[in-house]
Structures are given as structure tokens and as C-alpha cells.
Amino acid sequence: MKVVMIHGQNHKGSTYNIGRQIAEKIVGSGVGDKITGSEVAEKIAGSGNIVEFFLPRDLNHFCIGCYKCIEDVTACPFFEEKNRIMSEVESADILIFTSPTYCLRESGPMKSFLDLTFNYWMSHRPRQCMFSKKAIVISTCAGSGANKTVKAISEALFYWGVPYIVKYGIGVQAMSWDGISDKKKQKIDKDTTRIARKVLAKKNVRVGGKTRVLFALMRMMQKANFGSGEADRKYWEEQGWLDKKRPWG
Numbered sequence: 001m002k003v004v005m006i007h008g009q010n011h012k013g014s015t016y017n018i019g020r021q022i023a024e025k026i027v028g029s030g031v032g033d034k035i036t037g038s039e040v041a042e043k044i045a046g047s048g049n050i051v052e053f054f055l056p057r058d059l060n061h062f063c064i065g066c067y068k069c070i071e072d073v074t075a076c077p078f079f080e081e082k083n084r085i086m087s088e089v090e091s092a093d094i095l096i097f098t099s100p101t102y103c104l105r106e107s108g109p110m111k112s113f114l115d116l117t118f119n120y121w122m123s124h125r126p127r128q129c130m131f132s133k134k135a136i137v138i139s140t141c142a143g144s145g146a147n148k149t150v151k152a153i154s155e156a157l158f159y160w161g162v163p164y165i166v167k168y169g170i171g172v173q174a175m176s177w178d179g180i181s182d183k184k185k186q187k188i189d190k191d192t193t194r195i196a197r198k199v200l201a202k203k204n205v206r207v208g209g210k211t212r213v214l215f216a217l218m219r220m221m222q223k224a225n226f227g228s229g230e231a232d233r234k235y236w237e238e239q240g241w242l243d244k245k246r247p248w249g
């Protein structure tokens, strides 16, 4: 069981701590005891691991709109740093995204990361592995906006093809993890246990109708040569998606 975390902040505040609690409950502690199945067996065997990336520490760039990635993904000026993150993302069983709410949305570094991975979107070159992944998206705010943040990040993951996304936005009325009241921390503890259990218990992740419709539209676009160019079309062709093959089982 491999959990990959993308943090939209360098610091370890409320949002980080909530994300980390969930990750540890998934890979390490006893919250899955009541769940049967191979994932739990793995967890009990202690074979899970957590890989973390912090933004901007691990990807300190903005998309410059050069569109070089459209021709050749390796031609992005930031490919090396981006690829270090995305190869871990691609091999993850569970993805956890965390971002504090800044001005009712995700943090700037998280938005920048989503921009820099736009060629993973279904309108360009979605990766087959994404269509069977589970993801958890977390945000905290002082008063309001966490749900909007979580929605914005989840939307990008939907466009990557991720079929199962659990959203958790919470107002903490605090500027740091230490500033959160004990009562609120007890609620967070219960919520993180519930989310870890729910995600572990989810088997047979299936692509939903909305993804299928969007994929069909993107396929029509590629077939009609209305996409972003020959390189994207060739990619779809190579995957067999312009014929009968689909990225889900």
C-alpha cells in the first residue's frame, strides 16, 4: 500500500496534520482492523509507506504557457522536477492532496502544480493508471472556503481520470495546528478514522458515468482532429482509445 501526499504548502500546520493523520491511519495503525481484505492484511503486515511532496519546496515553478509539453511532455522546462513527483503519483495506490484555503481557493503553489500537470487532463494525454486510483482531498480554513478549495482540486483530479475522490474540508477557527481547540481535534480524530476506514474498505473502484461521457467527448474530439494537435492524437491512437480500448477495465 503506497500513499503519495501532495501538500500545497511547505509548513506543517492544520491541513498537513489532518492529511498525515489519515495517511498514517491508512498505512500503519489499527483503524482497519474491522475491514477484511488484502489491503488490510498488507497494512497489518506494516508494508505500507507514505511518500510526501511539499509545494513549492519540490516544484517551485509556474507554468509559463510555452505549450512545449503539448508536442513532447519531456520538453517542459520543469520536466525533471515534475516527473519526480508524477512518477510517484502514478505508482500510488492512494493519493492525498492537502491545501490550506487561501482567499477561498487552493494555495498558489497547489494551483501552480495543477497547471503544470495539465497535460494529464482527459483533453490531452490522460494516464491509464489514473482511472483506477483512489484520492482524498483535504483543506482547512479559518471560517469559510475549505469546501470550495477541496472542490477545485477534486475537479482537476476528475479531469485526470481519478474515479474515486473523498473530499474533506473543515473550518478550524485557527491559524495553526496548536491553535485548534481540543473539542475540534477530537472531531478531526473521529473524521480521519472514518475517512481512512472508508477509503481502505473501497474495493473495485469503478469509473462513473460522468467520466465515461467526458472521455467519449474527448475521444470524438481527437477522432475529428479538433484536439490540441498531432502529438495528442497519436497518443490516443497508441493507447488504442480511438478504437475499442478504454483506460478502465
Ligand SMILES: Cc1cc2nc3c(=O)[nH]c(=O)nc-3n(C[C@H](O)[C@H](O)[C@H](O)COP(=O)(O)O)c2cc1C
Pocket: 009, 012, 013, 014, 015, 016, 099, 100, 101, 102, 103, 104, 105, 140, 141, 142, 143, 144, 145, 172, 174, 175, 176, 177
Ligand atoms: C493568505 C491567506 C488567505 C486565507 N484565506 C482564507 C479564506 O479565504 N477563508 C478562511 O476561512 N480562512 C482563510 N485563511 C486562514 C487559513 O485558511 C486557516 O488558518 C487554515 O486553517 C490554515 O491552514 P494551515 O494551518 O495548514 O496553514 C487564510 C490564510 C492565509 C495565510
